[in-house]
Amino acid sequence: MKLVYFAWLRERVGKAGEQVSPPPTVTTVGGLLEWLRGQGGNYAEALKDLSAVRVAVNQEYAGHEAKIGPGDEVALFPPVTGG
Amino acid sequence: MKLVYFAWLRERVGKAGEQVSPPPTVTTVGGLLEWLRGQGGNYAEALKDLSAVRVAVNQEYAGHEAKIGPGDEVALFPPVTGG
Amino acid sequence: MIRVQTEDFDVGAELKALARNGNVGAIVTFTGIVREFSGNHQLSAMTLEHYPGMTERQLAEIEAEARRRWPLDNSLIIHRHGRLEPGENIVLVITTSSHREAAFEAASFLMDWLKTKAPFWKLEDSAKGGGTWVAAKASDDTAADRWAASAKPARKVAG
Amino acid sequence: MIRVQTEDFDVGAELKALARNGNVGAIVTFTGIVREFSGNHQLSAMTLEHYPGMTERQLAEIEAEARRRWPLDNSLIIHRHGRLEPGENIVLVITTSSHREAAFEAASFLMDWLKTKAPFWKLEDSAKGGGTWVAAKASDDTAADRWAASAKPARKVAG
Numbered sequence: 001m002k003l004v005y006f007a008w009l010r011e012r013v014g015k016a017g018e019q020v021s022p023p024p025t026v027t028t029v030g031g032l033l034e035w036l037r038g039q040g041g042n043y044a045e046a047l048k049d050l051s052a053v054r055v056a057v058n059q060e061y062a063g064h065e066a067k068i069g070p071g072d073e074v075a076l077f078p079p080v081t082g083g
Numbered sequence: 084m085k086l087v088y089f090a091w092l093r094e095r096v097g098k099a100g101e102q103v104s105p106p107p108t109v110t111t112v113g114g115l116l117e118w119l120r121g122q123g124g125n126y127a128e129a130l131k132d133l134s135a136v137r138v139a140v141n142q143e144y145a146g147h148e149a150k151i152g153p154g155d156e157v158a159l160f161p162p163v164t165g166g
Numbered sequence: 167m168i169r170v171q172t173e174d175f176d177v178g179a180e181l182k183a184l185a186r187n188g189n190v191g192a193i194v195t196f197t198g199i200v201r202e203f204s205g206n207h208q209l210s211a212m213t214l215e216h217y218p219g220m221t222e223r224q225l226a227e228i229e230a231e232a233r234r235r236w237p238l239d240n241s242l243i244i245h246r247h248g249r250l251e252p253g254e255n256i257v258l259v260i261t262t263s264s265h266r267e268a269a270f271e272a273a274s275f276l277m278d279w280l281k282t283k284a285p286f287w288k289l290e291d292s293a294k295g296g297g298t299w300v301a302a303k304a305s306d307d308t309a310a311d312r313w314a315a316s317a318k319p320a321r322k323v324a325g
Numbered sequence: 326m327i328r329v330q331t332e333d334f335d336v337g338a339e340l341k342a343l344a345r346n347g348n349v350g351a352i353v354t355f356t357g358i359v360r361e362f363s364g365n366h367q368l369s370a371m372t373l374e375h376y377p378g379m380t381e382r383q384l385a386e387i388e389a390e391a392r393r394r395w396p397l398d399n400s401l402i403i404h405r406h407g408r409l410e411p412g413e414n415i416v417l418v419i420t421t422s423s424h425r426e427a428a429f430e431a432a433s434f435l436m437d438w439l440k441t442k443a444p445f446w447k448l449e450d451s452a453k454g455g456g457t458w459v460a461a462k463a464s465d466d467t468a469a470d471r472w473a474a475s476a477k478p479a480r481k482v483a484g
Contacts, residue, residue, distance in 0.1 A: 189360050270355070
């Protein structure tokens, strides 16, 4: 699974993206966020307030209940501020 | 008193403007319109539906109750359609 | 600023010429154009008559009212008169502000009030011959009326 | 049409290049510009980060939604990314329609949805040094929400 990070989430995690292989029990966005947070360090810090984290799966916004699988691109980022 | 006419009111009256001297009893816009209508012919025809006539006194919109005097410029025209 | 003229205008050139301070975050332009059809009738041209003197006075009052209601940095109204063919520009409104909502609302307000207060009259020449004075639209009165109730600035939305 | 680019744009040139049919009576443009001040802080520049791929997809969806809701003849969204200094253009929205109300509302809608859905993030460089990620504004969510309830086209106001 490909993870990508933007804005201050990218800075806090310390990288723009990475390949991850969560355990098979991780099947939803919410499950992925909990698992990542459990990795501690930068992840726990970056994800400590999930209300400030938006998620896109394969470049479409997704809620915590959305299903994810090994081939997906999952993006984590703060609320957008363009325009 | 100077009268000026625009759009189809100008066409129906048959002139773009004129100097008029209504009797001293004509002191308001409403009085002027009634007096003009009483001149018959083109005036009666042009002013038969007063709901379609807008009035400006000295280039500001004015209601039928507005006072008018000999030195004023009074404009009669249909509802505007610019923009 | 207001201008009443027979000549065409260029929106890009007007935007470039418009003074703006460093806190302008939003510029809205509205351009009104002569359409080819009026209802089912194909137009060959229209002629815009106006009331010289009162036109300038009304446009200046409308602009002043917009600047009382919204925090505008600058504004411009250009209205043409005379003979205009389909596709030609009729009117331009520009508003600049720190806030996009103010720029949008003020431009919309300027057009609604201009349509119902500025002394212009459109005479349409039909492609078949003959001229028809355009009737005022009840929908324009309704649009203008929505600004009458509230003299207060609208909800602000930043940048 | 949508474009995501680092280069500047020219509103006048975009207006001239935009295809329009003979029944366009109204063109609205919105230009968003980098302001000199953010709150009390003077900016030296800002950097717009975005999510390539998702940005284009979101802008295309937002544009399609506007064209479902309003009778638009054409529309254009250009959004820049990268480093931008105060006074520089950030975003351009153009809408063309027979009706001024449709053009105004669609342009306003495009900006409100773009602000809350398009994946861009602003990093402000302070003139004093240091960078700050701009926080999302509750007022932008409120502005976007007013379009959520009504999927129907707004009241039409002619030309």
